[in-house]
Amino acid sequence: MKNLISLFCIACLFYGCVHVKNSDSVRCKVTPFRLSDLSLLDGPFKHTTELSKKSLLHYEPDRFLARFRSEAGLEPKANAYGGWQAETIAGHSLGHYLSGCALMYQSTGDSRFFDRVACIVDELEACQLADGDGYIGAIPNGKEILTQVAKGDIRSQGFDLNGLWAPFYTHHKVFAGLRDA
Numbered sequence: 001m002k003n004l005i006s007l008f009c010i011a012c013l014f015y016g017c018v019h020v021k022n023s024d025s026v027r028c029k030v031t032p033f034r035l036s037d038l039s040l041l042d043g044p045f046k047h048t049t050e051l052s053k054k055s056l057l058h059y060e061p062d063r064f065l066a067r068f069r070s071e072a073g074l075e076p077k078a079n080a081y082g083g084w085q086a087e088t089i090a091g092h093s094l095g096h097y098l099s100g101c102a103l104m105y106q107s108t109g110d111s112r113f114f115d116r117v118a119c120i121v122d123e124l125e126a127c128q129l130a131d132g133d134g135y136i137g138a139i140p141n142g143k144e145i146l147t148q149v150a151k152g153d154i155r156s157q158g159f160d161l162n163g164l165w166a167p168f169y170t171h172h173k174v175f176a177g178l179r180d181a
Contacts, residue, residue, distance in 0.1 A: 034106065035106040036107070049104075049107070049108070053104060056101055061097070062123075063079060064097055065123045068094070068127045071137055071138055071139070071140070071142065072126075072136070074126065085138070088160075088164040088167070090170070091174055092169065092174070095175070095176055098178065098181055099177045120177075120181070121178065137170075137171065139167060142167060145162045145164055146164075
């Protein structure tokens with residue numbers, strides 16, 4: 001991912017739509033750098049970033065966290081989002097959202113995103129503590145079903161694991177969001 005971001009940013013520098021702070025020149029060597037070391041100039045990328053900020057701020061973290069809380073035996077603070085969040089892939093959207101907020105904070109310094117990231121991480125910790133053994137998840141009966149899998153009780157009807165659509169993808173998205181946070 002860092003290499004993709006670096007390549008994207010080098011292309012932006014070439015086309016004159018970003019400015020690297022504290023730099024008199026830009027070397028052609030692709031190297032990782034912090035998003036906070038970059039600022040977008042007026043143009044399509046800055047416009048897209050502003051639209052992304054509005055979109056991210058539109059979502060309600062407590063709605064993404066609702067199924068995590070209920071699976072941990074806690075009362076949800078808001079109604080859960082529907083769609084895939086009501087299926088056996090529940091939770092992955094929180095991971096994407098957490099990544100988006102973490103990266104937006106890093107790239108813009110807007111403290112609203114830091115606050116959302118901190119809130120989500122704290123809530124996931126509360127869910128983990130409430131569960132008692134370190135598990136966090138939003139998949140309905142996910143812990144029970146993954147315990148079956150861990151014991152070797154594995155069943156599939158083609159595109160599932162013991163009735164779960166993509167449990168490891170879902171957990172990966174949450175872990176990726178935590179990594180980005």
